Amino acid sequence: NAGVTQTPKFQVLKTGQSMTLQCAQDMNHEYMSWYRQDPGMGLRLIHYSVGAGITDQGEVPNGYNVSRSTTEDFPLRLLSAAPSQTSVYFCASSYGGLSTQYFGPGTRLTVL
Amino acid sequence: ILNVEQSPQSLHVQEGDSTNFTCSFPSSNFYALHWYRWETAKSPEALFVMTLNGDEKKKGRISATLNTKEGYSYLYIKGSQPEDSATYLCAAANAGNNRKLIWGLGTSLAVNP
Numbered sequence: 001n002a003g004v005t006q007t008p009k010f011q012v013l014k015t016g017q018s019m020t021l022q023c024a025q026d027m028n029h030e031y032m033s034w035y036r037q038d039p040g041m042g043l044r045l046i047h048y049s050v051g052a053g054i055t056d057q058g059e060v061p062n063g064y065n066v067s068r069s070t071t072e073d074f075p076l077r078l079l080s081a082a083p084s085q086t087s088v089y090f091c092a093s094s095y096g097g098l099s100t101q102y103f104g105p106g107t108r109l110t111v112l
Numbered sequence: 113i114l115n116v117e118q119s120p121q122s123l124h125v126q127e128g129d130s131t132n133f134t135c136s137f138p139s140s141n142f143y144a145l146h147w148y149r150w151e152t153a154k155s156p157e158a159l160f161v162m163t164l165n166g167d168e169k170k171k172g173r174i175s176a177t178l179n180t181k182e183g184y185s186y187l188y189i190k191g192s193q194p195e196d197s198a199t200y201l202c203a204a205a206n207a208g209n210n211r212k213l214i215w216g217l218g219t220s221l222a223v224n225p
Contacts, residue, residue, distance in 0.1 A: 042116070042215035043156075043201070058212070090155060098144050098205045098213060103155035 001026050006091050006104035013081040013111045021076040021107050023091030029102070031094045032074040033058070034066065036087040037106075043090070049074055050097065081111045116204045118216035125192050126224050132188045133219040135202035139183035143207040147176055147187055150199040150218065159187075159200075192223040
């Protein structure tokens with residue numbers, strides 16, 4: 001099993017650009033989530049999904065969209081990148097929202 | 113709002129020392145407590161998930177205890193090794209309709225050879 005994969009690993013954007021961070025898992029997990037990790041702050045939940053076709057907002061959803069058309073994939077879209085979105089983004093999956101979380105390798109995003 | 117606090121923020125020990133750190137959370141309406149190990153330039157990896165008061169879990173030299181009545185969990189590392197150097201995260205969830213994991217800021221452990 002590949003586990004949770006994320007692409008790209010690094011990305012530099014200019015303010016106003018849009019892009020999609022990809023996340024995929026091959027463990028047949030129903031629950032998937034996106035976090036951002038900033039210095040001095042804990043992992044903060046952006047969006048999550050409890051199954052295909054169902055998504056919901058987390059703690060810091062503004063500026064991000066998600067969709068879950070399949071069990072395996074959970075892309076995160078930045079609509080119009082801002083410097084405040086410079087961060088490390090982690091995708092995670094699990095059997096349930098409160099079960100052991102399996103994390104992807106992360107995407108380091110810089111917005112200039 | 114669930115607030116999860118970890119102490120100390122950072123810790124430096126010598127190889128062979130035993131050490132422990134604390135995760136504090138509100139005791140009311142408790143559901144689950146997670147511990148993760150996060151090495152630099154990698155992603156967090158699960159160590160333990162605990163749900164019952166008095167739970168004790170062990171993996172090699174690392175163990176954890178849970179006290180849901182007073183709202184804390186301890187993580188112990190016996191005979192620290194340089195490869196134990198990492199940030200140790202805890203996350204807690206409370207019961208209710210809006211159950212989500214809330215993460216602490218972590219304890220950064222450096223083990224000097």
